[in-house]
Amino acid sequence: MAIVAMNFWLSERAQSYFEDASGARDIRIAAVELRNAMQTAESSQRGFIITGNEIYLAPYQAAKFQAQRHLAALQTLLPSYTGSDVKLERLSTLIVAKFEELNHMISLKREKREEEALAIIRTNIGKAQTDEANVFFAGIIGQADSRLTAGVAEQRTNSGWLRLVSGIGALVIVAVIGGAAYSITRYTKELRTTRDQVNVLNGELEQRVATRTADLTQARDHAEVLLSEVNHRVANSLSLVSSLVSLQAKGVVDQSAKDALTETQDRIFAISLVHKRLYSSSDVRSVELNEYLSGLLEHLRTSLRSEGHGVTLSFDIEPIELDTDASINLGVVITELVTNAFKYAYPDRPGNVRVRVQRLEDQVELVVEDDGVGRAEGAPAKGTGVGTRIVNAMSMSLGGKIEYRRREPGTASYLVFTPKRGLPS
Numbered sequence: 001m002a003i004v005a006m007n008f009w010l011s012e013r014a015q016s017y018f019e020d021a022s023g024a025r026d027i028r029i030a031a032v033e034l035r036n037a038m039q040t041a042e043s044s045q046r047g048f049i050i051t052g053n054e055i056y057l058a059p060y061q062a063a064k065f066q067a068q069r070h071l072a073a074l075q076t077l078l079p080s081y082t083g084s085d086v087k088l089e090r091l092s093t094l095i096v097a098k099f100e101e102l103n104h105m106i107s108l109k110r111e112k113r114e115e116e117a118l119a120i121i122r123t124n125i126g127k128a129q130t131d132e133a134n135v136f137f138a139g140i141i142g143q144a145d146s147r148l149t150a151g152v153a154e155q156r157t158n159s160g161w162l163r164l165v166s167g168i169g170a171l172v173i174v175a176v177i178g179g180a181a182y183s184i185t186r187y188t189k190e191l192r193t194t195r196d197q198v199n200v201l202n203g204e205l206e207q208r209v210a211t212r213t214a215d216l217t218q219a220r221d222h223a224e225v226l227l228s229e230v231n232h233r234v235a236n237s238l239s240l241v242s243s244l245v246s247l248q249a250k251g252v253v254d255q256s257a258k259d260a261l262t263e264t265q266d267r268i269f270a271i272s273l274v275h276k277r278l279y280s281s282s283d284v285r286s287v288e289l290n291e292y293l294s295g296l297l298e299h300l301r302t303s304l305r306s307e308g309h310g311v312t313l314s315f316d317i318e319p320i321e322l323d324t325d326a327s328i329n330l331g332v333v334i335t336e337l338v339t340n341a342f343k344y345a346y347p348d349r350p351g352n353v354r355v356r357v358q359r360l361e362d363q364v365e366l367v368v369e370d371d372g373v374g375r376a377e378g379a380p381a382k383g384t385g386v387g388t389r390i391v392n393a394m395s396m397s398l399g400g401k402i403e404y405r406r407r408e409p410g411t412a413s414y415l416v417f418t419p420k421r422g423l424p425s
Contacts, residue, residue: 028144034070287327310350329394337368345372369412
């Protein structure tokens with residue numbers, strides 16, 4: 001009874017310490033976060049006052065909200081401390097006054113009243129408010145730390161009592177063991193029998209798991225072979241379609257129709273090239289962009305040579321691994337942009353079209369640029385406009401938006417997107 005009573009009392013003391021420690025910890029966290037929020041708000045305001053750039057105010061409202069939330073937490077938690085009412089009232093007043101001063105300075109800067117803002121800064125009112133608030137923060141944090149330290153000392157004393165009680169309990173347990181020896185011997189025999197039965201069941205289960213694993217591995221390998229065969233047949237079918245389009249283009253007299261069929265043939269080639277890469281690759285879920293796009297651009301360089309007046313094509317493709325659908329969309333976008341540059345960028349002189357694909361952390365950037373006549377802002381698309389609609393649709397599928405920027409001279413097309421399945425690290 002004495003052992004049980006002592007353990008119960010120690011447990012109650014431990015629970016009491018836990019609640020005190022949790023309260024002190026929450027007070028300390030609230031004080032530190034409130035101080036950090038004030039510093040963040042003041043830094044944001046200073047950046048805006050110095051530069052006039054609204055971007056510096058991005059964290060200001062969030063910091064203001066955090067300060068209000070942590071001040072409310074302190075107002076709830078601090079009354080458990082003796083003599084905290086006066087401190088809390090003064091700190092609340094300082095916080096309100098500080099944010100009023102920050103808001104006023106921001107308003108003056110927005111209204112171009114820099115001289116009034118500088119006059120307020122020279123009064124050092126804001127600095128005095130911050131310094132006084134920091135004094136209160138230090139006092140609150142120190143008081144919380146003192147309570148934690150006192151609690152740790154009490155727990156250390158209680159631990160000594162717990163060791164003593166545990167020693168007495170150990171003696172009692174030794175006395176009980178003698179009476180339990182017979183029962184343990186009997187139960188040991190039963191446990192051995194049960195263990196043998198469990199071992200037999202485990203052996204059967206492991207055999208079933210091994211058999212099932214082998215079946216799943218065989219099924220996976222078969223599925224990969226089938227998928228590779230599908231990609232092979234798709235690539236062959238697309239090559240056949242491309243050949244049929246080429247034959248049709250040769251039999252067409254109208255030049256615009258012939259050009260449209262040629263562009264269609266290039267689009268089909270861009271898609272078929274992905275499937276060719278897939279059935280010859282060990283991983284049918286992704287495509288190496290440097291291999292795929294290099295082959296595609298070499299094909300475009302050859303097929304479009306007659307379109308431009310000595311126009312050349314150069315490219316720089318980083319080794320990026322991208323999933324199959326995104327690779328197809330990207331290949332079609334590049335085909336359209338390069339074809340358009342060959343046709344319209346250099347109408348009466350030679351030039352160069354440059355393609356660059358690179359990784360930007362977890363994003364991919366495509367740039368197609370030239371030094372040609374440029375793209376007039378707001379001007380309608382040249383040709384049928386089908387290529388522009390294809391580029392916009394494929395860009396949306398990739399999760400990005402094509403952007404055209406004027407160069408001096410020429411045009412640069414930018415597409416930045418984040419792959420849906422992410423990029424391998």
